[in-house]
Amino acid sequence: MNVPLGEEEEIEKDQSTIEMIAYKDMWGNGTDSFIQLMYERFLLMKSLLSEHGCIYVHCDWRVNSFFKLLLDEVFGKDNFRNEIIWSFTGRLMYTEQKFNVKHNTIFFYSNSSLHKINEVTEEITREEYIKMKKQEVHTDPDGREWIWGHSGKGKSHDYKIFIDEVVKNGKCLNAVWRIPIVNTSSMERVDYPTQKPEALLERIIKASSNEGDLVADFFCGSGTTGAVAERLGRRWIMADLGRFAIHTSRKRLIDLQRKLHSENQPYRSFDVYNLGRYERQWWQKERLHGADSEHRRVVLEFYRAEVLPNPVSPLLHGRKGPALVHVDAIDSIFTRAEARAAAEAALTAGARELHCLAWEFEMDLRMACDALQQELGVRIRLFHIPREIMEKNRTTPPPFFEMANLAASAVVNAANGDEPVISPHPGLPPEGEGAVVPPPVGDSSKLPPPVGEVRRGNKAIRIRLDRFLPSLTEVPFKEVEALQERATKTPFDFIDFWAVDFDFHPGQPFNHHWQAYRTRKDRKLPTITDPFVYADSGSHTVCVKVVDVFGVDTSITLEVEG
Structure with a gap:
């Protein structure tokens, strides 16, 4: 798939888009392992279905015949309802080898004989x-x-x-559905390779559920199921393994919320949960026999670092050149407390550089490590462990990329109309060697005044993005070199979405008090929020969340006086 960058629209392809892989086989044995994967998931889906529930399964001709056999076994031949033919028109091309393929197949099974189809007409x-x-x-x-x-x-x-x-x-429906595909000129198109038309999902959801019922899509892709279910008043759950799929779905649902709001229609909030550690725990159990030491050995091998045979501290696991290496546990988040402990252990061992490899990092950790670097004199580098190391039979090391670097500041406008005062963000990376400083966002003295009424003398707070260096964790290897240069020169081009919770409380859900994102038709992105006025004065924690074009989240917090 092609992922657009920045605001560019009419520029050469290699400058404005990145060619990304939408799907890949990480299970080792091609079709055999994919069929086993789906068999296990069909069993799980059946266990989640209500007695009156049903399932619609779509895949293309490559595995349709396998899927039919799996579904007969899991749901039973007596619960087979239809083989639906989704037919669509399009350009026809002459070929000597076969007829033009203008349909897909959808298998429809119920969980029992209790399932009834709602009357749906065409x-x-x-x-x-x-x-x-x-x-x-x-x-x-x-x-x-x-x-x-x-x-x-x-x-x-x-x-x-x-x-x-x-x-x-x-007219009453039969099992042949003539529904156009999502073509390049369609208003609902989000440029996701397997996007289904909303009309297709609307027909399925109306036929087999009522308002208030729960609809689930465990391979949600671009989020069509959730968007249609929300519009039709159904509850929904969506899941996907790909970061880009989750990010595309999130933006699509926010778009729907805005549309419903503009039409004075009801809409609901939703949460995004990261369940990635379960995949890693499965990998550790099945492939590494549950051993933490084996996990660290594999990570160090792919990182091309040597294992320390007799480390002076249990927090130090390897060495790469002059740097010592810490590998975080497979099911934990690397925290600032762990960073301090590992940095102090490295200092005791006489090292001046520490590489910390982790699957996930605590929010705001980059700033905390910059402060630790100033305090202890140990350079701390934070690297994401790539998911590719879990691929069966992989021998070529995938690249390890440093975590994204984000900085923001509060712009305060007093009620009496004073000029904006920039509240510096604590712990910014030092400028100079090793620091990436993008062009200034703009002259703060020329910022537009806050809109709306400011009451009771409270301040209008706006949050401004000051610095961003994306992590290239998800980038195909062939694209890395060119993108590293662009990430240094124009890093804001890599921001696809950002949001602010002006009253953040750790451990509680993130509230999208303000958000902005690029769309397919509007590539512009503001780098400063609208004004926000607190109902009460005092200190507040602000959380800034940035999602890059690869779907990778980066968050920081800062304190403001409201």
Whole structure:
């Protein structure tokens, strides 16, 4: 798939987009392992279904025949309902080898005989209905057109079918659905490679659920299921292994919230949960026999660092050149407390550089490590452990990238109209060697004044992005060198979404008090928020969340006086 960068629209492809891999086989044995993966997941899905529930399964011709056998085994042949043919038009090209493929298959199974389909009809025109019936059209004295309907044998059972009523109510559905694909000019297109049309999901959700019911999609891709379910008043759960899929779905649902809000329609908030550690725990149990030491050995081997045979501290696990290496546990988040302890251990061992490898990092950790570096004199570098090391039979080391670097500051406008005063962000990385400083966001004295009324003398707070250095963890290897240069020169091009919780409380959900993001049609992105006025004065914690074009989250906190 092509992921756009920055605000560029009419620039050469290699400058404005990145070619990313949407899907890859990480299970080792191609189709065999994929079929096993799906079998296990179908069993889980069946266990989650209500007694009245059902499942719709779509995949292409490569594995459809395998899926049908799996679904027969898991759900039972008696619970097979339909093989739905999703038919669509498009450009036809002559080929000597096969006919043009203009359909996909969807398997429809219920969890029991209790499942009932809601009455769903399909739009039909007057001309389509007349052509389908192949009958003479009659006209009543009042001008209404009708044809004969047959409820039994013999003309005595014939009755009139008024064509205007059929056109108004639609025709009953069969198992062939003619629904256009999401083409390049479609308003709902989000440029995700497997995006399904909303009309397709709307038909499925209306047929097999009612308002308030729960709909789940465990391979959600671009988030069509959640968007349609939300619009139709259903509860929903979506899941995906890909960061970009989750990020695309999040932006799509925020777009829907804004649309519903503008139409004075009800909408709900939603949460995004990171469950990535379960994948790692499975890998440790199945491949590494549950051993933490084996996990650290594998990570160090891919990082091309030597294992320390007799480390002076249990926090030091390897050495790479002059630097000592710490590898965090597979199911934990690397915290500032661990960073301090590891840095002090490295200092005791006589090292001046420490590399910390982790799957996840505590919020605001980069700033804390910069402060530790100034205090202890030990350079601390934070590297993401790449997911690729879990791929079976992988021998080539994937690149390890440093975590993203983010800095922001509070812009304070007093109620009496004083000029803005920049509240410096504590712990900014020192400028100079090793620091990446993007072009200034703008002259603070020229910032627009706050909008809205400022009451009771409280200050209007705005948050400004000052610095961002993206992590290139998800970037294909062939793109890395070119993107590293661009990330240094124009790092804000890599920001796709950012949001601010002006009253953040650790351990509680992040509240999107303000948010901005790029869309397919509008690539511009503001780097300063609208004004926010606190209801009470005093100190408040602000959390700034940035999601880059690869779907990677980076967050920091700062203290402001409201």
